[in-house]
Amino acid sequence: MTTAAFAPSKVDPTGILAGIMLSFLATAGLFYVNIMAAIVDGLITGLGLSESEAGLIGSANIYGASLGALVAVVLIKAVPWRPAAYVLLISLIALDLISMPIRDADALLAVRAIHGLVGGMLVGIAFGVIARTAQADRTFGILLFVQFGLGGLGVMTLPQLVPIYGTQALFIALALFSFASLVMLTFLPAYPPKPLTVSEGGTVEWRPLFLTLGAIFLFQAANMGLLAYIFRLGIAYGLERTYTSYALGLATWVALLGPLCVILIGTKYGRFLPLALVMLLTLGGTAIFHFSANPLAYLVANCGTGITWGMVMAYLLGMASQFDGAGRTAAAAGLVSKIGLASGPLVAGQLLGDQGDYGMLINVALVTLLLSMLVMLVPARLLDIRQPD
Numbered sequence: 001m002t003t004a005a006f007a008p009s010k011v012d013p014t015g016i017l018a019g020i021m022l023s024f025l026a027t028a029g030l031f032y033v034n035i036m037a038a039i040v041d042g043l044i045t046g047l048g049l050s051e052s053e054a055g056l057i058g059s060a061n062i063y064g065a066s067l068g069a070l071v072a073v074v075l076i077k078a079v080p081w082r083p084a085a086y087v088l089l090i091s092l093i094a095l096d097l098i099s100m101p102i103r104d105a106d107a108l109l110a111v112r113a114i115h116g117l118v119g120g121m122l123v124g125i126a127f128g129v130i131a132r133t134a135q136a137d138r139t140f141g142i143l144l145f146v147q148f149g150l151g152g153l154g155v156m157t158l159p160q161l162v163p164i165y166g167t168q169a170l171f172i173a174l175a176l177f178s179f180a181s182l183v184m185l186t187f188l189p190a191y192p193p194k195p196l197t198v199s200e201g202g203t204v205e206w207r208p209l210f211l212t213l214g215a216i217f218l219f220q221a222a223n224m225g226l227l228a229y230i231f232r233l234g235i236a237y238g239l240e241r242t243y244t245s246y247a248l249g250l251a252t253w254v255a256l257l258g259p260l261c262v263i264l265i266g267t268k269y270g271r272f273l274p275l276a277l278v279m280l281l282t283l284g285g286t287a288i289f290h291f292s293a294n295p296l297a298y299l300v301a302n303c304g305t306g307i308t309w310g311m312v313m314a315y316l317l318g319m320a321s322q323f324d325g326a327g328r329t330a331a332a333a334g335l336v337s338k339i340g341l342a343s344g345p346l347v348a349g350q351l352l353g354d355q356g357d358y359g360m361l362i363n364v365a366l367v368t369l370l371l372s373m374l375v376m377l378v379p380a381r382l383l384d385i386r387q388p389d
Contacts, residue, residue: 014133036228037248039158042169068117076124089185095114095118099112099115130321144310148255155248208383215372224344229349258307275315275373283369283370289362
C-alpha cells in the first residue's frame with residue numbers, strides 16, 4: 001500500500017465545490033469581519049470595554065490584515081500557496097485560543113493585530129488563487145455567498161452567547177472555522193498562474209487598476225464603518241437587543257441574494273450597468289438607517305445594503321483580478337479592501353465619540369458611498385468596452 005493511496009482526491013477545479021472550499025479558505029483569515037458587529041458588542045458586553053476601545057481592537061485586527069495582505073502580494077508568486085496556507089491556518093487557530101483568556105484591552109489589541117497579520121496573508125494568498133480560476137467574478141460571488149451565510153449565523157447567535165459564556169464564545173467560533181478550512185484545504189487542486197487577459201502588451205494597466213482599488217477602499221470603509229456599530233445603532237434607536245440580533249442575522253442571510261446574482265449572471269450584462277443600478281440601491285438603503293427607530297425600517301435597511309454589498313464587492317474583486325494572471329492584483333485588491341475595512345470602524349468610533357451621533361455616521365457613509373460609485377463606474381465601463389460579452 002503506497003502513501004498515494006491515502007492522499008485525498010481533489011475536487012474539480014472549475015466546479016462549485018472547489019469554489020466553496022476556496023471561499024472557506026479566503027474567509028478563514030477574515031471571518032471576524034463578517035461578525036464584527038457581534039465582536040464589538042461582545043468586547044463591550046463581555047469585557048466592559050468602551051465603544052472606542054472595542055472599535056480600536058477591531059480596527060487593529062483589520063489593519064494587521066492589511067499588512068498581511070501586502071506581504072501576500074509577494075508571497076502569491078514566490079511561495080507555493082498550499083504549504084503557506086497550512087501554516088497560516090494553524091497559526092490562526094493558535095492565536096484565537098491565546099485570545100480567549102485575555103481581558104486587558106492593550107494585550108488583546110496586540111494579539112488581535114498579530115492575528116490580523118496572519119489572516120491577511122492567508123486571505124491575500126486565497127484571493128490570488130481565486131484570480132486564477134476560470135471565472136473569477138463567479139468564484140468571488142461564491143466567496144461572498146459563503147461569507148454572508150455564515151456571517152448571518154454568527155451575528156444571530158453570538159451576541160446571545162457572550163452574556164452567558166463571555167468573549168470566549170467569539171474566539172472559539174473563529175478557531176472552529178479555521179479548522180474546517182484546514183480540512184477542506186487538503187481537497188483543493190493546484191491552481192497554476194494563468195496568462196494576462198486584459199493588457200495586450202502584457203503589462204498592468206495602472207489607471208483602471210488604481211480606480212478600482214480606490215472604489216474598493218471607499219466602499220469597504222463606508223460599509224464597515226456602519227456595520228461595526230450596526231448592533232449598537234439599533235439599540236441607540238430604541239430597538240430591543242434580541243430583535244436587533246435576529247434582524248442582523250436575517251438580513252445577512254437575505255443578503256445572499258447579492259452574490260447569488262453575480263454567480264448566476266456573471267458579466268452577461270457587463271459591469272457598468274449592474275454596478276450603477278446596485279449602487280443607487282445602496283445609497284437608498286443606507287439612507288433608510290435614519291429611520292431605524294422603526295423596526296421594519298432597520299430590517300429593510302440591513303437587508304438592502306447587505307444584498308448590494310455582496311454584489312458590488314464580487315464585481316469589484318473580479319475587476320481587479322483582470323489585470324494580472326498571477327493573481328497579484330487580486331491580492332492587492334484584498335490589501336486595499338482590508339485597509340478600507342479597518343479604516344471604517346476607526347473613523348466611525350471617532351465620529352461617535354461619547355455622544356453617539358449615529359445620524360452623522362450615516363451621512364458620512366452616504367457621501368463616501370457616492371464617491372465610491374463615481375470612481376468604480378470608470379474602470380467598469382472600460383472593461384465592458386474591452387471585454388464585450
